[in-house]
Amino acid sequence: MEIKTKGVVLHRTFVGEKDAIIKILTESSGVISASAKSVKSMKSKLSAGCSLFSYSDFLLTESKGRYIVTSASLLEGFYGLSANIERLSYATYAAELASAISPDADDAKAIIPLLLNTFYLFSNTQKNLRLIKCVFELRLLCLLGYAPELEGCVECGDTEEICFFSPAEGGIVCRSCGNIPDTQIITPDTLSAMRYVHNADNKKAFSFSLPKSNIDEFEACTEKMLDNLIGYRLSSLNYLKQIAGRI
Numbered sequence: 001m002e003i004k005t006k007g008v009v010l011h012r013t014f015v016g017e018k019d020a021i022i023k024i025l026t027e028s029s030g031v032i033s034a035s036a037k038s039v040k041s042m043k044s045k046l047s048a049g050c051s052l053f054s055y056s057d058f059l060l061t062e063s064k065g066r067y068i069v070t071s072a073s074l075l076e077g078f079y080g081l082s083a084n085i086e087r088l089s090y091a092t093y094a095a096e097l098a099s100a101i102s103p104d105a106d107d108a109k110a111i112i113p114l115l116l117n118t119f120y121l122f123s124n125t126q127k128n129l130r131l132i133k134c135v136f137e138l139r140l141l142c143l144l145g146y147a148p149e150l151e152g153c154v155e156c157g158d159t160e161e162i163c164f165f166s167p168a169e170g171g172i173v174c175r176s177c178g179n180i181p182d183t184q185i186i187t188p189d190t191l192s193a194m195r196y197v198h199n200a201d202n203k204k205a206f207s208f209s210l211p212k213s214n215i216d217e218f219e220a221c222t223e224k225m226l227d228n229l230i231g232y233r234l235s236s237l238n239y240l241k242q243i244a245g246r247i
């Protein structure tokens, strides 16, 4: 059976001298793994379309649950990412996150434009990369149907004196309900930024800046929500924190 689909290469492992297994976030079937034969050869027509983070038009052949890449035409590449270890590490994390949540086809279609925007910014922007990561995480949660409650306290519904965020409850908590376990402190500017990202579209969601202390709060909320959703901490996130000297 042949499948024609657009998709983003999330991961690539070389096998033997020339071949690779690539993990693709496809519009047609969510995340799938496929063999890319002779992709390391100089003459290979697959190499550009199957390179890491590429957005490509794929033709895949499926047999007994195994996929082989028949053709891969590059639509968009993000070569700036491989030139800088920090940018590369952020993009690797975004790709691993997209893979770990293993979206179905409908969710994959919604996530791909967000992922491409995020790769573009990680490869080009002068903005704070950690803020880009926070926006990606929150938009991803929203697209998957796990948008946090940001309008009223998750315990009592109150909209005044919001001081905390509960990743486990998935939303903001007011001062008088603040004794529930594992809450993060959240200040008004951080809450405003999270509301902005929640309500904006994929592109506009990234167009603001935020001081470091607010990024710290934002990140603590979204990272913990995703940890809870996935059930474990991604190795690429641990690595990101190591290289940022924050572990």
Ligand SMILES: [Zn+2]
Residues within 6 Å of the ligand: 153, 154, 155, 156, 157, 158, 173, 174, 175, 176, 177
């Ligand atoms: Zn409350």
